[in-house]
Amino acid sequence: MSESEVTRDGIRGARPGRHALVGKGMWNGERPGRKARKGGKGRKGDQPMVPRAEFTSYYGRPVLNPPTWHPRDIAGYFFLGGLAGAGSVLAAGAELTGRPVMARALKVSSLAALTGSAAALINDLGRPGRFANMLRVFKPTSPMSVGSWVLAAYGPMAGAAVASDLAGRLPRTGRAATVAAALLGPAVASYTAVLAADTAVPAWHDGYRELPFVFVGSAAAAAGGMALLASPVAENAPARGVALLGTAVETAAAKAMERRLGVVAETYREGRAGRLMRTAEALSAAGALGGALLGRRSRTAAAVSGAALLAASACTRFGVFYAGMRSAEDPKYTVLPQRERLEARREGSRDG
């Protein structure tokens, strides 16, 4: 119903200054036909009425639209991608240092985990039949596009490594594929952290510096756990080392991330995410220490430690996932950090 005409080059016939005025603007400050009000109350409008900024929200509704991703699919995808990627690195290490049982087990588990993670990703699509559109373009600004291409390169390598090992054929090709998978593996294990961080979800985005280290640490612990679970004690020494290293990196990075996150760190400490993160910490400490202390002597202790490490890694991924969901669903975690940022900038410009 606007009177102005809209053309492709803009608006014709707009009449500026015809908009409704509110308050005393309607009478240019003076109400017609009325005596000034008795008492001094009426002039309060001269003071700005904006109160001091506090945390408010629109009926407690989220500012963001929370991810539509399913926890099992996407947290599972993070976990399996980490297991696959770090597993390939361990597999190559095992193969090059003469630990054939460990190498084969990890090659198989990496391929299985990769298949599982791809299945989870496809299952989570709103239109699974169009999953091939992931490779329609290559977009460096989209971690999911980059990740799809990394997986497309990694998958055949992981597959060839297994095929050659199991069939005992083409050993040189198999070796090359194993090494290639080991070089791509760290990318597979770490890109999922960028995938989560490259969103507006406060618990993920604001932790973007530490999250990749949480993820590779967790991935290394999972792969170390798988190696402990699947290899004889004679071969498992590096697995114990990797499990310790991974757990240390993961724990340190998670602590650093919580320190950085300020109020948003609550989402990692409370509720379901908090329980999962604490369980992960306990399980990975138990698994890594158990493996280191007992894994050399007892095959059973090694297997149990390995299973604990795998479970810990899964708990971490689900914990990170739920922390992100919570931070997206509560407007507090969107508004407060942004308010603080604005205030800091305002202070800065006043001082500067």
Next chain:
Amino acid sequence: MTGASERPSLIGRNLLAGAEPDVAGDAGHEGHPPRVGFFTDTSVCIGCKACEVACKEWNAVPEDGLDFTGMSFDNSQGLGASTWRHVAFIEQSKPLGRAEAAVDHSDVDVLALASRGSGTPVEEAAITPTSPASPSPDGQTGLRWLMASDVCKHCTHAACLDVCPTGALFRTEFGTVVVQDDICNGCGYCVPACPYGVIDVRPEDGGAHKCTLCYDRLGAGQEPACAKACPTDSIQFGPLDELRERAAARVEELHRVGVEDARLYGHDPEDGVGGDGAFFLLLDEPEVYGLPPDPVVTTRDLPSMWRHAGAAALTLLGGVAAVFAAQGVSGRRTGRRR
């Protein structure tokens, strides 16, 4: 849709953050029309929801839930896959500008007014809140009802578009951001990427949907349906440069007449998303309307994210290599272990 033949892969050439004067040109459109957008002046919105209805009708957007929320007159609750315009209603115990809520009518001769017939002379008509709130502790009375029609911001740096892995989201020749439904595979990445909570996946068809700024109407030289339907011109459509000028003048005008808390939101090309294609005049802090106070396009930090991920990947590779080196070749322990 016209212009859809442009290759979305060119999107990769955009800057990731900061002011970007020629979004359509950077997306590969040559000789494109000027960038268009919305200026939503919430100070004149009357909450009639004509925009919500017009949008639904024109774009054939399906029903989005028939709820009674108790949130003032707001039952559509927020933007989503099937809500592309959303009118927010906020009731506050606070005067609007210098308007007086509990107006004293004791000096008005109603019989004399009645003899003048029905219909208040235009120059005497006033917008007064319908019911005054109970007095606050300092004896003030006042009630204001804020209404604001929210919409996709068509960001200069649109996170939804940046993260979309399929290229379904693309930048049109008008500088707007549109989803191509026949390409979207429903991965849902755009949903948490949007700093304003606009785009969402529709469960019924699995695809992502949001405001197109009526791409089809623009192509035919028409203004978007919501702007066309808005009876108060709260929603104004036009070339972005012109809208920014008009908005600056409007905010000045409101300040002059005593609406001190009028402010623009999303108009600044230097802000965290490089300025919105659809920006607003608000009468309170953005979060009161459910808008983020300082949104930043997540991809601004993407180079740093990749660097950190690269460092983490090298840590994994180097760490595992170091462990194997320390353990030595199986069966021939080098004795370098602790």
